[in-house]
Amino acid sequence: MHETRRRRAFFLDRDGTINKQVGYCGDPAKIELLPDAAKAIRRINEMGLLAIVVTNQSAVARGLVTEDQVRRVNAEVALQVARAAGGKLDAFYYCPHHPLEGKAPYRRECDCRKPGGGMLKQAAAEFAIDLSRSFMVGDADIDHEAAKSAHERIITFELPSDYSMGRADYRAGSLFEAVERALGLASGFGA
Numbered sequence: 243m244h245e246t247r248r249r250r251a252f253f254l255d256r257d258g259t260i261n262k263q264v265g266y267c268g269d270p271a272k273i274e275l276l277p278d279a280a281k282a283i284r285r286i287n288e289m290g291l292l293a294i295v296v297t298n299q300s301a302v303a304r305g306l307v308t309e310d311q312v313r314r315v316n317a318e319v320a321l322q323v324a325r326a327a328g329g330k331l332d333a334f335y336y337c338p339h340h341p342l343e344g345k346a347p348y349r350r351e352c353d354c355r356k357p358g359g360g361m362l363k364q365a366a367a368e369f370a371i372d373l374s375r376s377f378m379v380g381d382a383d384i385d386h387e388a389a390k391s392a393h394e395r396i397i398t399f400e401l402p403s404d405y406s407m408g409r410a411d412y413r414a415g416s417l418f419e420a421v422e423r424a425l426g427l428a429s430g431f432g433a
């Protein structure tokens with residue numbers, strides 16, 4: 243019987259982490275990557291970790307953006323990452339819900355909306371990810387909380403923003419810095 247080797251992942255928030263924060267955004271033309279974000283994702287690829295985006299998009303529930311627009315913006319982010327550095331995002335998960343705003347079917351309590359861990363757990367099931375050896379980076383406390391909700395041993399990095407109070411395991415000045423530090427830690431406990 244063969245042992246199935248589960249993979250490690252680097253989970254990434256999207257807005258304010260990979261691309262500049264642009265509010266509720268349904269327009270791919272507004273997407274602008276943060277400095278060295280594409281290079282950081284390429285580094286994740288080179289180290290053999292999955293690069294998986296987990297993003298709250300309550301603009302859908304609020305009726306400001308359609309799911310199709312969310313997918314087009316995601317595709318634009320992926321395209322820019324590929325063009326800028328040859329980086330590859332392995333998957334995007336988004337939560338279109340809000341517990342209080344908007345209408346059914348989007349107005350509801352869900353586990354996918356960060357700080358819930360649902361998107362990470364879904365990715366773990368679909369990609370056979372070992373969450374206990376994975377990482378999360380985001381610019382908000384809810385990114386850290388979502389990771390710890392999915393698995394307490396996910397190592398979290400927080401980027402400076404108005405949404406972060408420094409609750410994550412580590413703070414970093416940029417996505418690239420977070421990835422470099424994470425990969426240094428990763429080599430310490432087995433690839």
Ligand SMILES: [Mg+2]
Pocket residue numbers: 255256257258259380381382
């Ligand atoms: Mg963010």
Ligand SMILES: [Zn+2]
Pocket residue numbers: 337338339352353354355
């Ligand atoms: Zn949701």
